[in-house]
Amino acid sequence: MATITFDTLKFSKRLKEAGILPAQAEAEAEALAEVLEVNMRELVTKDDLRHELELLRRDIDARFIQLEQRLVIKLGALMAVAVGAVAALVKLL
Structure with a gap:
């Protein structure tokens, strides 16, 4: 203080x-x-601000990790659908 x-x-x-x-x-x-x-x-002291900043950084990092995981899942699903569509087209032709 x-x-x-x-x-x-x-x-x-x-x-x-x-x-x-x-x-x-x-x-x-x-x-x-x-x-x-x-x-x-x-x-508010500098230490208080540093502590809050560290908490915010951790929260942002966690959110980015969650976002990355969701994007990977969506991209994988999109690729699976695309491969399935290409396979279906190959069978038809």
């Missing part, structure tokens, strides 16, 4: 210097720190 550093003391001092009451400045700093902490839990 990614982490960021948020200096609540520095933030509250900046608010106090801007004219915000000390109690309100400290409350805002704590609230912002809490929001950042909660949102960081939901942040």
